Amino acid sequence: MPKYLLIMRGTDESNAAMMADIDEMMATTRQFIEEMVKAGVLLAAEGLDDPGQGVVVDFSGEAPVVTDGPYGETKELFGGFFLVDVASKQEAVEWAKRVPAAPGSKIEVRRVPGSDEVPQVDE
């Protein structure tokens, strides 16, 4: 069964909307997680801290450059993920539609290839 990562991408506005009623958001998210567990599809789920607390390690130059704060000029920031084990891409999309996401945010659905699909390097 293929695995998919449901990547939550929020904007400053959607993050602010979510924080405004964080208790409600936490409760609906817990309920959603429970639903996925009972359906036998959830492998992992995590949410990330405020992007302002993050650090960026930039490999553009010869040596990595470390800067504080959110990643570049990107408007949509990675805020958390659900890793699901489902029958099809369509099922992953159907679960993505059910994520209790704040208005303005987006969810990117990406397939995780199996370990037998990744080219192996012989040593």
Next chain:
Amino acid sequence: MGTADVEAVWRIESARIVAALTRFTGDFGLAEDAAQEAVAEALVSWPLASPANPAGWLMATARRRAIDAIRRRAALQDRYALLAADLAVDSAVDEGIDPDKIDDDVLALMFVSCHPVLSPEARVALTLRVVGGLSSEEIARAFLVPVPTVQARITRGKKTIAAAGVPFELPPAAELRERLGGVLSVIYVIFTEGSTATSGDRLLRPDVAHEAIRLARTLAALQPEEPEVHGLLALCELTAARFPARTGPDGSPILLEDQDRRLWDISAIRRGLAALAKASTRGLGPYGLQAAIAATHASAPSVEATDWDRIVVLYEALGRVAPSPVVELNRAVAVAMASGPAQALAIVDALIASDRLPGSHLVPTVRGELLARLGRRPEARAELELAARLCANQRERSVLLRKAATLS
């Protein structure tokens, strides 16, 4: 929305919808028919106009079809039946899925689908169809049988449930453990069909195995206090973790000793070990013990570095709680690794003397291996050739013949 989208929603919703409909109609067969009608309607209407709430649409449509069926049935009977049906229907129409009851209802659905009055084939077909949300075509593909065969098993199964008057409820406490064992064995049968295909030209059918893992996860979420549910889940996860290393690029099987352990799925091993920890709270049952054996392999860097003494002890324990000639044979393999082939050969010969595994290719396979290790090459070759003649899986057969040829 296309066919695949309808199927995706159905995969997620089937158990809840059939469970809720069975709860309010009291009729498992009628509920399943109504749910299938709703899916058929969705396949026609969703491509033209996608509903805003696909799950709600399916539930509402299935409920309407169930009510239609009850009315049709009542019309054939007397006025009192009609009144009774109307009462039941009216009180149920406003009811969607009751979040407090739905978990028990999905669980009850698993118990009905795996009920002992059903034939083993019907249990598998009904469980995959109503709990797993697979179509008859998908089930037929999984078990390499014709679609009409699957349809007949489902139809007969529903009739059997109705004729036996199987109630839609959780089994009484006194029967729960035994009935749960029945559900676990159906899930395990589905898993083994995917992990060691009994026929055909492919050794593994991972999609079939994963359906079983999904069912086991659902059961573990609904029955978290039952150690053997976690034991089964652990066994499936740990066995499936080795799938990527179990076949070569051409689909031929690779034995445990030759597998590239770097290909094992580390995340699946981690999930399996976590499930095994939950299974170990009160002494391991048969599934938990098999999972513990799989965990010992999963934690070993190589065949040589495997804790074979521990595996022997686990097989001895398994032989006590679930005696079987296959367990005895596996114990012999472990003893060969722990203490040498001579002791193991004595176990295998005792097994042959008692004739408890007649016609199985596994006995001559193991005996041939042991004889080869003891340097008794002509006898070893004869055993492996016998094993090849008895083996139904083409992939396994060619491995046996190759090995026999190296002994000439």
